[in-house]
Amino acid sequence: MYAWRGYGSDHVIPASPDHVTFNALFCCQAAGTITLAVDTHGRLAADTLFRDQLDIYRARKGARICELTKLAFDVPDSSKALLAALFHSVFIYGYRRYLCTDLFIEVNPRHRRFYQAMLGFETVGEIRHHHGVDAPAQLMHLPISAIRRAIDAMAHEESPHSVRSLYPFFFRPQEEDDIYIKLDRAELRLGAERTAAARHAPAPRLERGSAARLAALQRGVAERPSGG
Template structure:
């Protein structure tokens, strides 16, 4: 998907000790992927363009992580696929790794979507993402905000809902607790 949009760089999923890549599947076919990066001595990928901003969260004691390489296949239920990937990312990063802050670099045309649908906030001016040679904004949200939205809205999606948020498509609390238990027991 990234190459198709004309972004530079390599877009392969590679093994890395501080990153995990999640795949969403429907009927055995991959319909979405995303990589979750955890802070380490080498930092986050977003540090290449926004280290000054992210360091402010580190200095306040934040445990930072980032979302990268997000792609949804054409024809997939993009809202449900993204909600599923985001919910698993939240569980994995917040519950297993105790992350407090999550960042994502987005192309300007996607900025409003993440602000509206997931409650991300833009941190400053547009910069050039050197990895893909394209304009980007750095967005941030706290894991506390994500947890609050899941508790309030998770599992409440309906065809008649007028809520402009992805959180109703997250799992309801009981299902989320079961998934959390499975993920934590499987990854210990």
């Protein structure tokens, strides 16, 4: 979808504990995806263009910022409930696992109204040009506390289709415990599967001369001072 919109086709999501990707299924087919990135090392994708803005929030006492990246969704317009479930799952995980306080997203300016109306994001700073996708970019911010208030006030309203917001389609607050438990179990199961796969993976084949270089590297690591 990114390539189709002219944003390039070589996007990579870092393989690290700080990035968690959520997928949505529609009729047993992948219909949407979004990645939550947590600012545990002072580096988010949005820092490429907006580090000066993000540093303002980082400097606040008790702050822990995070961002949403790589959103792609391809389902009928009537599937607000699926999109809401995806965003709510990210909120539950990010807030409970990482205690995030501020959520950011970097969007094309023509999508600003969607995030403002649907989730309550507000623009931060001016529009800048993103050379990686050759398109304008706008940073948007949403306090996690505002998400909590919106869920408590609007989740599962009587007539959710009467408003444009996604919050009426969110899960009820009392359902969040069960959802987090399921997410936590899924992560534990995935971690166990990765560990098992690594144990059974074949040893890498060394080219001629590589054994000596590998031994030298291992000696270098063993002898490296702990503060290095």
